Amino acid sequence: MTDMIRKEDRRKERTRQLLRDALMELIVEKGYEAINVNDITERANVARPTFYLHYKDKQELLFNSLREIYDDLAAREMDTIVAGLNQRNLDDMSDADFQHVAQHAAFYRTMLSDRGSVAFIIQMFRYLRGLMQTHALPPFQPDLPAGVPSAALAACMAGAQIGLVEWWLNENNMQATPQEMARIMHMFCLMGLNWDDPSQKVSS
Amino acid sequence: MTDMIRKEDRRKERTRQLLRDALMELIVEKGYEAINVNDITERANVARPTFYLHYKDKQELLFNSLREIYDDLAAREMDTIVAGLNQRNLDDMSDADFQHVAQHAAFYRTMLSDRGSVAFIIQMFRYLRGLMQTHALPPFQPDLPAGVPSAALAACMAGAQIGLVEWWLNENNMQATPQEMARIMHMFCLMGLNWDDPSQKVSS
Amino acid sequence: MTDMIRKEDRRKERTRQLLRDALMELIVEKGYEAINVNDITERANVARPTFYLHYKDKQELLFNSLREIYDDLAAREMDTIVAGLNQRNLDDMSDADFQHVAQHAAFYRTMLSDRGSVAFIIQMFRYLRGLMQTHALPPFQPDLPAGVPSAALAACMAGAQIGLVEWWLNENNMQATPQEMARIMHMFCLMGLNWDDPSQKVSS
Amino acid sequence: MTDMIRKEDRRKERTRQLLRDALMELIVEKGYEAINVNDITERANVARPTFYLHYKDKQELLFNSLREIYDDLAAREMDTIVAGLNQRNLDDMSDADFQHVAQHAAFYRTMLSDRGSVAFIIQMFRYLRGLMQTHALPPFQPDLPAGVPSAALAACMAGAQIGLVEWWLNENNMQATPQEMARIMHMFCLMGLNWDDPSQKVSS
């Protein structure tokens, strides 16, 4: 019985994989907004009604597909953490992030342009904000003045990161390396625009 | 001659104003993405084909409508500049910006959510990036290390600003005042997360 | 295989039947020219875009619908031919024609008025002309003078028939019986206006 | 006063003439049904709203324009009547008619095709039916049997005439002369298909 179900599940999963792959290809080719369900099913060699057996709409498929990308990111960060002797910090994280973006450059370039998806961008803001608050802020928290919510600073960092990525992909055409980008991100978050203060210089 | 033309233009302008007002109302009510042309023309008491006499699509109307909002912003910034004895700097600018957002809170709350518009958000990134580079960065530029493009820092600042606004509107529910927000923005850009350094304290 | 296809075809055919019926009803009610696609689909309880799945436009639907009417006519003529011992002649044909018109009086009354369709009327001219040339003229052909194309006489007969029908429906209000009309048609074609010639009298 | 009005009327009349000419040109060029008011006013170098100052719609303009053509026809028939020593009969009339059609061949070719106008064709039927009843039938009337309405025969003749013209223009490509056509019409109405009867031969 279980085997029977599994066979079907595997078939189901295969169809979903085809749909996810099709979406990802199409996002790069024509932009997220311009895609419609028919495009996706055609590319996936799947009947259009079948799409609705698995996903409610294009956006549900998108967020479902993101799992794969995020799995890649999580693995990458896990690596840096392990390599960094388990101490996860702003520096390592950024490094992994920018490498991850470089890995999926075409995807992010589209999604962070006017051919992308609002829901994705907003999601990214919130996801990164949470990440920053959990992982990057704690070491700094004691020093923050009382009236300043740490979430606000996390929002700043998340925004800065996204702004930086958008610039990197769409203006800078990825001429800077992921490491350079991570360093800029790092420095900006550490000391804002005051790069001249020798006492603030980081060794990395 | 000019007078002759104006009569028709005034009529045209009136219709456009109706359309712009309708859009702005509807954005707040049901979100930008959910609006269709029929909604707009119905609200504006205008025939649907008339819409296309003036604007190519919903997005063109949106960007055209933004002019009004931006005029408000420009005026506001001009005020602060004048009040600030003509020295336009990061501090004043941010203050004006956050007041401007507060003024149009409902609009920005929607547009910076998943019911908003990608094109608008991306535009905002680029507009703010340009603004930052032109107006906020110059005083700091001499101190920047050679390898770091100033545009990247502008991108950080623009992103931080947007991230902050998104947080303020959608998480913080505008419990912080525009002044407090501007101060956070200011401090973050000046010295990142190192708020404890007494030498960096700003008097404002 | 054939059975599989038939299920879909049956559904399709049902929709088409609904559209045809709706058109026929509406022609009688408001005239052909005044009908628009929306009227038809509304009456047929079918979505407007569905119309275009089956027919290019109103006229294609009309000509497609005519098949049914013409099937009726063909059957009727077949009957008279059989009854007439297989000798199809002008007399029998006209009889069947006028009975057919009587059967679909409301339809023809509209279509042969200024609320009708040019294309239909012209089609009728040409169809009848062909019919006359094939079936009615041959017995008379040997006697025709050399310079007179038989097609011209067929055109005369076709025109006369249509003119007669138009008069019967719209002026005479069908007070004459189909048989009387057929006799007039018959006599006119046989001997024009010279009804007094006893040698030409027909027994029918 | 009268003179004042006339000047304006002349201007008005000029505009109307331009519109009529434009319509007539366009009918030949693209068919009556395909014409829209804009086409007409553009061709006439007149503003579109001006059209409605003079005519309710395309059809009113058409029927108004026909006056010119019919004036030509009336004149032509008057000529034949005068030439024929005042005895207007079927023969002369037909002759004039076919010459008239030849004169306006392009117009009639279009109007008696599926690019024409129902209203015009129906009008033609009725007009010719009246004409036939008034001018062509009387000499034959005494001989008609009681049960046969003379109007029915007029309808036959009118129809035959139209059928013949349609054939002449659209099938025969006007290879027959107007005189030949008139003779066919004449003969057909006089003795139907029995052209062999020597006693019926006409001298003309």
Place this chain on the structure above:
DNA sequence: TCCTAAGCGAGACGGTACGTCTTGTCTTCCA
């Protein structure tokens, strides 16, 4: 000579219909 009233050009607009596109649902059948 100016005045003035009509015809008209120009263009915006409300409204109706068009033909198309996309979405989401349904049904029937096959593997």
Place this chain on the structure above:
DNA sequence: TGGAAGACAAGACGTACCGTCTCGCTTAGGA
């Protein structure tokens, strides 16, 4: 049972055309 195939309802799209309106120019007669 999952999926293919296709018909369909629903609704939005952008366009075409209609008929009406308003505005201001032109022009030709009468004051």
